[in-house]
Amino acid sequence: MTAVAMTVNGKAVTGDVDPRTLLVQFLRENLRLTGTHVGCDTSQCGACVVHIDGKAVKACTVFAWQVEGADITTIEGLADPNGPLHPMQEAFREHHGLQCGYCTPGMIMTAIDMVNRKGHDLDDPTIRHELEGNLCRCTGYHNIVKAIAAGAKAMAKGHAHHAA
Amino acid sequence: MSATGIGAAVRRREDRRFITGKGHYTDDVSRPGQSHAYFLRSPHAHARIREIDTAAAAAMPGVLAVLTGAELAADKIGHLICGWMITSKDGSQMKMAPHPALAHGKANHVGDAVAVVVAETPAQAKDAAEKVKVDYEVLPAVTDPAKAQAAPQIHEVAPRNTIYQWHIGDAKAVEAALRSASHVTRLALVNNRLVPNAIEPRAAIGEYDAGTGGFTLWNTTQNPHVARLVISAFVGVAPEHKLRVIAPDVGGGFGSKIFIYPEEVVCLWASRRVDRPVKWVAERSEAFLADAHGRDHVTRAEMAFDAEGKVTGLKVKTIANLGAYMSTFSSSVPTYLYGTLLSGQYEIPAIHCEVDAVYTNTVPVDAYRGAGRPEATFVVERLIEVGAREMGIDPADLRRKNFIRKFPHQTPVIMNYDAGDYHASLKKALEIADYPGFGKRKRESARRGRLRGLGLSTYIEACGIAPSQAVGSLGCGVGLWESAEVRVNPTGSVEVLTGCHQHGQGHETTFAQVVCERLGIPLEHVSVVHGDTDKVQFGMGTYGSRSGAVGISAIVKALDKVEAKAKKVAAHMLEAAEGDIVFKDGKFTVAGTDKSAAWGEVALNAYTAHKFAGQELEPGLKEGAFYDPTNFTFPAGCHICEVEVDPQTGESEIVAWTAVDDFGTVINPMIVEGQVHGGIAQGVGQALLEGAVYDQDGQLVTGSLMDYCIPRAHDLPTLKVDMTTTKSPSNPLGIKGCGEAGAIAAPVAVINAITDAIGTEDLAMPATAQAVWQALQKTQNRQKAA
Numbered sequence A: 001m002t003a004v005a006m007t008v009n010g011k012a013v014t015g016d017v018d019p020r021t022l023l024v025q026f027l028r029e030n031l032r033l034t035g036t037h038v039g040c041d042t043s044q045c046g047a048c049v050v051h052i053d054g055k056a057v058k059a060c061t062v063f064a065w066q067v068e069g070a071d072i073t074t075i076e077g078l079a080d081p082n083g084p085l086h087p088m089q090e091a092f093r094e095h096h097g098l099q100c101g102y103c104t105p106g107m108i109m110t111a112i113d114m115v116n117r118k119g120h121d122l123d124d125p126t127i128r129h130e131l132e133g134n135l136c137r138c139t140g141y142h143n144i145v146k147a148i149a150a151g152a153k154a155m156a157k158g159h160a161h162h163a164a
Numbered sequence B: 001m002s003a004t005g006i007g008a009a010v011r012r013r014e015d016r017r018f019i020t021g022k023g024h025y026t027d028d029v030s031r032p033g034q035s036h037a038y039f040l041r042s043p044h045a046h047a048r049i050r051e052i053d054t055a056a057a058a059a060m061p062g063v064l065a066v067l068t069g070a071e072l073a074a075d076k077i078g079h080l081i082c083g084w085m086i087t088s089k090d091g092s093q094m095k096m097a098p099h100p101a102l103a104h105g106k107a108n109h110v111g112d113a114v115a116v117v118v119a120e121t122p123a124q125a126k127d128a129a130e131k132v133k134v135d136y137e138v139l140p141a142v143t144d145p146a147k148a149q150a151a152p153q154i155h156e157v158a159p160r161n162t163i164y165q166w167h168i169g170d171a172k173a174v175e176a177a178l179r180s181a182s183h184v185t186r187l188a189l190v191n192n193r194l195v196p197n198a199i200e201p202r203a204a205i206g207e208y209d210a211g212t213g214g215f216t217l218w219n220t221t222q223n224p225h226v227a228r229l230v231i232s233a234f235v236g237v238a239p240e241h242k243l244r245v246i247a248p249d250v251g252g253g254f255g256s257k258i259f260i261y262p263e264e265v266v267c268l269w270a271s272r273r274v275d276r277p278v279k280w281v282a283e284r285s286e287a288f289l290a291d292a293h294g295r296d297h298v299t300r301a302e303m304a305f306d307a308e309g310k311v312t313g314l315k316v317k318t319i320a321n322l323g324a325y326m327s328t329f330s331s332s333v334p335t336y337l338y339g340t341l342l343s344g345q346y347e348i349p350a351i352h353c354e355v356d357a358v359y360t361n362t363v364p365v366d367a368y369r370g371a372g373r374p375e376a377t378f379v380v381e382r383l384i385e386v387g388a389r390e391m392g393i394d395p396a397d398l399r400r401k402n403f404i405r406k407f408p409h410q411t412p413v414i415m416n417y418d419a420g421d422y423h424a425s426l427k428k429a430l431e432i433a434d435y436p437g438f439g440k441r442k443r444e445s446a447r448r449g450r451l452r453g454l455g456l457s458t459y460i461e462a463c464g465i466a467p468s469q470a471v472g473s474l475g476c477g478v479g480l481w482e483s484a485e486v487r488v489n490p491t492g493s494v495e496v497l498t499g500c501h502q503h504g505q506g507h508e509t510t511f512a513q514v515v516c517e518r519l520g521i522p523l524e525h526v527s528v529v530h531g532d533t534d535k536v537q538f539g540m541g542t543y544g545s546r547s548g549a550v551g552i553s554a555i556v557k558a559l560d561k562v563e564a565k566a567k568k569v570a571a572h573m574l575e576a577a578e579g580d581i582v583f584k585d586g587k588f589t590v591a592g593t594d595k596s597a598a599w600g601e602v603a604l605n606a607y608t609a610h611k612f613a614g615q616e617l618e619p620g621l622k623e624g625a626f627y628d629p630t631n632f633t634f635p636a637g638c639h640i641c642e643v644e645v646d647p648q649t650g651e652s653e654i655v656a657w658t659a660v661d662d663f664g665t666v667i668n669p670m671i672v673e674g675q676v677h678g679g680i681a682q683g684v685g686q687a688l689l690e691g692a693v694y695d696q697d698g699q700l701v702t703g704s705l706m707d708y709c710i711p712r713a714h715d716l717p718t719l720k721v722d723m724t725t726t727k728s729p730s731n732p733l734g735i736k737g738c739g740e741a742g743a744i745a746a747p748v749a750v751i752n753a754i755t756d757a758i759g760t761e762d763l764a765m766p767a768t769a770q771a772v773w774q775a776l777q778k779t780q781n782r783q784k785a786a
Helices: A023-030 A087-094 A104-118 A124-133 A142-157 B015-019 B069-074 B122-129 B171-179 B224-235 B262-274 B284-290 B373-391 B395-402 B422-432 B435-447 B468-473 B507-519 B547-574 B599-608 B669-689 B741-758 B769-785
Strands: A002-008 A011-017 A049-052 A055-058 A071-073 B035-041 B047-053 B063-068 B113-119 B133-138 B162-169 B183-191 B203-209 B214-219 B243-246 B278-281 B297-305 B311-321 B351-358 B451-460 B482-488 B494-498 B526-529 B581-584 B587-590 B596-598 B622-627 B636-645 B652-662 B720-723
Touching: A011 A023, A023 A049, A049 A104, A055 A104, A087 A104, A087 A142, A087 B015, A104 A124, A104 A142, A104 B015, A124 A142, A142 B669, B035 B122, B035 B262, B035 B284, B047 B113, B063 B069, B063 B122, B063 B262, B069 B262, B113 B122, B113 B262, B162 B171, B171 B297, B171 B311, B171 B351, B183 B373, B203 B262, B214 B224, B214 B262, B224 B243, B224 B262, B262 B278, B297 B373, B311 B373, B373 B395, B373 B451, B373 B741, B395 B422, B395 B451, B422 B451, B422 B636, B422 B652, B422 B720, B435 B451, B435 B636, B451 B741, B482 B547, B494 B507, B494 B547, B507 B526, B507 B547, B547 B581, B547 B587, B547 B596, B547 B599, B547 B622, B587 B599, B596 B599, B636 B741, B652 B669, B652 B741, B669 B720, B669 B741, B741 B769
Parallel strands: A002 A071, B035 B278, B214 B243, B311 B351, B494 B526, B652 B720
Antiparallel strands: A002 A011, A049 A055, A049 A071, B035 B113, B047 B133, B063 B113, B162 B351, B183 B297, B203 B214, B203 B278, B297 B311, B451 B636, B482 B494, B482 B622, B581 B587, B587 B596, B636 B652
């Protein structure tokens, strides 16, 4: 077993895990943060995307011990449970950018990272290209693309604190 | 139209939990003391199991049990079944082979589960499974449906690996039409095998309570009650009244989560054996080997035309691959969901369709979004398109010439179309797609060295599945009605219990909209309950675009009863005759007076029962209904795909997509459009990217998302989606259903467009860059040779 310590959604957490434990397993099983999903076993689907020190990473591609001391943000950490939604979350709801909801946490985490890297004025080809690593089987991406473009603009207005 | 009633684009109420990570999927459930199952699967497509030695595995750390088909048989656990009996043309019944939840004696496809290891952790179960020794005698395998009938026999019950030889229609009339035709279009078509790939992998938790003798199954299912029925009545793991099935949030289904699978049976059974909850979550690569696949048809078809271009006959011969075992509804897909739709939107006087269903050493094949109807549409719309090209007629004109104009219309293949306007959807789609401007766009593409093509698909589907008496007469083992219960609370809030199940469709919003419209109460006062057999008494689940047409109709019927009872209560309160009570906008009034009672007051009075005696009126306000449809519904429409092909690489880019669909009454246009988008994406996936490939030994070469390509965002264009409306006369609100349309319409629109661009009809799906490039080389060589 290996001891791990990191910050998740602003809280210091520790655990004692089998060294082969993936970050996504640590989040889901040890911390019971089940909003981060597992949709594949080959790092294709992106349902497990979280932010590690502010960058979008597929949580199925790193071991828990590899992020020792890191600052992790998951979908649960984007907004206060009883407060307003993050603008990107709100945009997905407003533009019907989700159906079954399973890919959605990864989509939203990827979208926020996209805005952080590419800015607030995202055109359709850029968004579609940037979504290379996130699979959705329900929406045909049409409304996800619309949601991300709108969410990016809303983030510029900054009416909620953004995830790093 | 109110802001939250029927027709309003209400934002979804279920979204908050999904966008905040608070969804509750099966894998999110963690039961106290739960153990974990790992399935050891056959690496061979066809092999006799001489011996399984589990001793070393059982001694591994954390292992609670290692179970095989022998233990399953010893405990007298029954086989999985196919619930739709198909009768062959010679009168014999389909040949259903035994399907044990763990292979016993023989493994019949790569991925067939041969043992299960139950351990403290998933990793321990997986580690131990490596220590299970299975002595296989490898047997010759077949995977290609076209070769199955000449291959070594897989199941004792099915000589020539043939499950049934079914037919529909009038063979003689079709032969006569072909003889007297002025033109016949002939095509050999393959409908490629698909892997559904809902993003949430299947999962199950079985839990046995030794104190009560009751079982609970958390399961990724589209129809929890059907699962409970099959598992109790046929598999026999638990009696129906002692089995609770919970389908919490389910992450997409597309048909693949309708079926009753071995893993959920084993988790339940094993939970009693180890006296601990047993959880299993599929890995994606496991899903490729264990989730029912879709399509896989090989077809020859001929369409006869007279001198004016009117279709006079259609002959279809299909071999349908059902895989190694008959999955739950597999038999109905290439028969009553396929042959009966071969009339398309056209008046065709004579149709004959023969279907041979075969066993092969592949993953079982069953319903996948559209189920039979995409295959039928592909046949009809390829024939009409190629016929138009061969006869030099504009493909839109040829369609118009053959459209059904009068309704109801009885086709020669059972279906009675009750309403539609195919001219209207075609006309609108051609306008939106700027059909007249296509020539100009083609020339402009040519200047950039690109080949541009346009493909039409005027599709039809039979949805609102289905009238019980009709499907019963065709062999279906269940009725396909739906149930609803409307529970009004003393405070006036309402719980709607439905037998439908949502796994992306947004029922918690749309079903509530129907209640708001009817009762005049705010959306926030309505909750929709589904997916738990302890809460909802019975239901048939969600598939076949049935939740609106059948599920909502049941809610409407229950609301009728609620309103009738509430009027009685209001009459007592207002001291008026029941017949004088008018209910409108959430208020009960006495006709011709200013006396009124609000909805909430009536609800409270129904429960306090202070204004009436129990002898004259029962207290309470709760009504249930079962709704059985009178007919299928017939959504139809026109999709137009425009592609640009790069002749240097064969790569096809979809540059425009227009969809005009007629779904009857629409409850929430935002959600309906979303369903169309998703359906189109899956259809485009089939046409351009997806195809399950087996090698000659029966190994699934496309066994992960590394090798099997489902569409990404950049594979799809922005979609133009519009609608025309003719209401279904077969249910109270006139709903037709929208869930499958895109997947039905899209593949053939893409292939019609690419073949138009490259100038050859000889192109199979998926039309990858390689396939298109090769097709182009053949045409260029042909042109050079000429």
